[in-house]
Amino acid sequence: MKILSISTATSNLSVALTEDQTTLFSAEETDRRNHSEHLDPLIDKLLHQAGWQLTDINRFAVALGPGSYTGLRIGVTTVKMFASILHKDLVGLSTLEILADNFAQSDALIVSALDARNDNFFAGAYIMKNGQPVNVMADGHYHLDKLLAGIEKAAAEQGKTKVILAGTGLIERAEAIKTALPALELTFAEGDDNQVHASHLGKLALSAQTIDPDQALPRYLRRTQAEMDWHRKTGKPFGQDSDYVEEV
Numbered sequence: 001m002k003i004l005s006i007s008t009a010t011s012n013l014s015v016a017l018t019e020d021q022t023t024l025f026s027a028e029e030t031d032r033r034n035h036s037e038h039l040d041p042l043i044d045k046l047l048h049q050a051g052w053q054l055t056d057i058n059r060f061a062v063a064l065g066p067g068s069y070t071g072l073r074i075g076v077t078t079v080k081m082f083a084s085i086l087h088k089d090l091v092g093l094s095t096l097e098i099l100a101d102n103f104a105q106s107d108a109l110i111v112s113a114l115d116a117r118n119d120n121f122f123a124g125a126y127i128m129k130n131g132q133p134v135n136v137m138a139d140g141h142y143h144l145d146k147l148l149a150g151i152e153k154a155a156a157e158q159g160k161t162k163v164i165l166a167g168t169g170l171i172e173r174a175e176a177i178k179t180a181l182p183a184l185e186l187t188f189a190e191g192d193d194n195q196v197h198a199s200h201l202g203k204l205a206l207s208a209q210t211i212d213p214d215q216a217l218p219r220y221l222r223r224t225q226a227e228m229d230w231h232r233k234t235g236k237p238f239g240q241d242s243d244y245v246e247e248v
Contacts, residue, residue: 001059002018002059003017003059004043004059005198005201006201007062007063007095007098008072009066009072009196010071010095010168011030012028014199017049018203023203025049026046026197036074039078059090059210062092062093063201064217065095066122066221076218090213092211096122096167097135098201099167101203101204103164108162109126109158109163110127110166111123111125111166112124112167113169119145120142121143121169122139122140123140123147124138132204133204136154136158137154148180165187174188
């Protein structure tokens, strides 16, 4: 199966072409503000390298979120358009699940987190089973205190003493985290292991459940400030077309 995978969820723009279990070509650029300008050229570049046409793709895969609001919309809109027009499969996966797959060979509890500012994080915890991430602490929007309590609980429930913390914002709070979790053996991921890679998305997308392109929506995990301001101003209820878990 030929899969085109895209992650625009973070500052690391990542695109990959995979065939079955093999990553054929991948490309990444770190540019927080210009994913919309760089995504299509990267896709064209990889297709040219592989000698494929867009019509050769069997399945499109995208990181649904959490992540940058604008970035998520760019990626999700792109794959929705491709899959709908070409009548091909579409798969959308959690950004945090894809990040956890960087540690597919680990037996530790893997905490995937993205800095959401002011000691808040988009985060979830995973363990690996048969080389696949399994969510054991739900992806959500957590204040650091709640996140640390959730990690402690998940580690106890899964019988894990080793914990890998990956993503953004955690290493800067390493001392506070170590103090709060003294019974756990903590490892803070480094370098590329803190990035969301489309090549891992392509691997996971091979066996993931497909979704209707019309039903594919970003998973922001919290409402935008603009929505909150609109709600306060108008008093109207929020719509039913997005997947949120809480207001902040």
